[in-house]
Amino acid sequence: MSSPRIAVYDHLRPTSEATDPSPVEPGVYRVVGVGEGTVTLLRVGDADGYRVNTGEVATVDRDALAGFDPADNPDGNRPTGEKARRFAESVGWNLRAFVAGLRAHPALAAVALALVVVGHQGHRALSVPESWLTAVYFLGVLGVVYLGARG
Template sequence: MDPETAAVSAYLSPTDAAVPEGVYRLVGLPDGRATLLLVGDAEGRRVHSGRLVAVSRPALAGFERTDPPAPRRSVSGALTLGYWSVRAFARQLARTPFRAAGAALLLVAGFAADVSSAVPEAAAAALVVLGALALSLVGSGRL
């Protein structure tokens, strides 16, 4: 990389620099120096180490531009997020029991009306949609 055209926010990887392998982001260019933040490991996976490396501006010649590291995604992270989302939803429903019961009643009434032939199909579908919408609004804390 040309040290004179270096720009903050560029992603760099060392080619012959005296820093550990990985993906770095250029976060500062103060007074003839360059400050780099380690954002990816040698395989290109994102890391959150907080490790800063300071090199002289001419030492940027030992780096090359690269792509940003891939975001971290895992099945266990998705399962954990799902668990906490369901738990927060249930806790919000428990905080407002009357609203939650009213929304659930609309939903159940819609399903019951759909089973019976006394209520038009469109009305039963509308009750189901309204009940589900009301339940989601109560569970998210918006109603």
């Protein structure tokens, strides 16, 4: 790799054909600093190119960049199946935490849910202005959201 063209946010990986041992472990590195004689790299991908959060920072001489090749940014290169699985996992954990928040305060949760039901179905049994029922409904929804999110 030609070192004069190196810039912050470029991505590099050590070549496997290098004759000298690489100054860094195999993986994908993001350039986070460029000095006159050195380049600072942050490891952001494993040897297969998948995103990792290691916090490993390495400073290498510009001459050592001859043993590096350009690499793709590992952000967002996860397979679609893994993205879908992680999304489903995330939704499941969020729902579980939300229900746990409601169960932590059952009396308040029951009141909030009752307000939602009265606000939504109250026009069938109560002769009150529609705006009151709307206010009761939204108060109940806000109560449920607050209790569920607060835990």
